[in-house]
Amino acid sequence: MWIRKNHLDWLKGRHLPIPTQIVSNEEFYPMSQTAEQARIEKRLYEMAGxxxxxxxxxxxxxxxxxxxxxxxxxxxxxxFGPVFNVATAEAMEAAAY
Structure with missing residues (x-):
């Protein structure tokens, strides 16, 4: 049975600003989440909390x-290393809230 990713995310309580696994256009089944993607997801939830x-x-x-x-x-x-030019302070920028 095919389940849309956004529905699966809703069922699992995932509300991330970026996908943490390959996203399908629903023509083909997506690949499973890689170990790196799982590490990003885990760390993102920790940092966001x-x-x-x-x-x-x-x-x-x-x-x-x-x-x-x-x-x-x-x-x-x-x-993945320093790919994005972002500082830790930007996550807590008071003007953004």
Missing amino acids: YNARRLGMSRREFLKTSGGMATAFLAMNEV
């Missing part, structure tokens, strides 16, 4: 902000 608590909001609310996107870039940099 910490930042959200510091800002007094839910993790889901935080991930909808520009700080959530900056946090996603930081998580990817931790796994």
